Amino acid sequence: CVVFFSHIPTAHTLTVAVFGGSGFLGRRICQTLVDGGHSVISVSKGGEPLPYYCNDNTGTGNTNWSDKVDWRSHCIRPTNVNESEDTKTESSSTLPTSPLLPSPPVDDVSLDLPPIDAAISCIGNVNPAREWDKLTFFGLAFNDALLFQQNGLVNECAAKIAKRSGAHRFVFLSVSNEVAKMVEGPIDGYMRGKRHAEQCIFESFGHEDSIVLGPSLMYGGRRLASLGKLYSRVVRSPLAKGYVNGMDVLRGLSSTPVEDWVEKSVFSPPVDVRSVARVASGAAMGLVNKDMVGSRKQNFFGIDGRPVSYADVVYVDGTEEIEQIDGSLDLSSASEVGVAVSSYQERGQTYNRKNGRTEPLWE
Helix, strand or coil: CCECHHHCCCCCCCEEEEECCCCHHHHHHHHHHHHCCCEEEEEECCCCCCHHHCCCCCCCCCCCHHHHEEEEECCCCCEECCCCCCCCCHHHHHCCCCCCCCCCCEECCCCCCCCCCEEEECCCCCCCCCCECCCCHHHECCCHHHHHHHHHHHHHHHHHHHHHCCCCCEEEECCCHHHHHHHCCCCHHHHHHHHHHHHHHHHHHCCCCEEEEECCCEEECCECHHHHHHHHHHHCCHHHHHHHHHHHHHHHCCCCCCCCHHHHHHCCCCEEHHHHHHHHHHHHCCCCCHHHHCCCCCCEECCCCCEECCCCCEEEEHHHHHHHHHHHCCCCCHHHHHHHHHHHHHHCEEEECCCCEEEECEC
16 A cells, blocks of 8 residues: 555654734634643733633633643834844834735744744734714724735735744634635725735645635634524524525626625634634644645635635635534544654544545545
8 A cells, every 4th residue: 555644744743833822712723732642832912811811711621721832922013024123113114014015024033932843823903993984884994004914914024934934834824715706806905915825824834734714603612602602603603604605696697607705704604713723723734735625716806806816825715614624533522632643653544624524535
């Protein structure tokens, strides 16, 4: 028999950097990795979270996990790498660049990390501007340049920091295909930033080792836990699915059929943040590969009407794929991550999205 070693995940203890590790999702990723026996370095503006947020985040009963994380307080500031040290200014360090123009290469050389094996970035922001604009969606106004910087340029820096530190795999938290389609025009700087980040990660880590997770709405812990579960049951109900399918049929009868991405996003089930944390952790360890998800979804168009494309990275799209892969990892609790890595190597198995079964990696 022939064994495809390139698809067998690593089983040894890893050192993983988690950018944005003190946030809602980042804390759960850190605990998941710690529970699996891995070394974790968290890089975030706030540093170590308050004890209130450092209790058991994943349901494993481990309340001392935060003591094993190397919490580092650092605000990544993208700086134009084409400028010399003598000509850098305070304004150039924040780069208020327009998302409509090509951005100059940026980096942040002020952060030094020890050698790492992989990195995960949870950095992102979609907060509206403080100004109120009655001409926009519900009066919300967005600073596209700032969103492009915070979602794109900051993650470009994170990828370069990880690469310099020896990482061979990078996991990036983005959004689902439905959400991306919905906000591509209204919040242009946000999506341009996400797309820019994916491209930079791809250029540094290649097709197989650039993994992008696309959750929709995440719930769990103290954030919409009960409401999230209820909402999930509602949008998965036969009535809701029948409505969506019926509307698709009616739109298909039009001479110029269109897709309602707002409707698709509203009727997309939310995902438990613990599932996202487990899949992100598994991806950092090499458990998630292209055989599970196929090619990166495309068919996007910018605000100018021209087609835009994404790098063909490993893209886990939406709640269903995240839950399927989470189930295929056989992680009934976060503490079993390390065990699952070893067992998958021994069994030589992976999840195949095409037929929904776990398959051997040799024949």
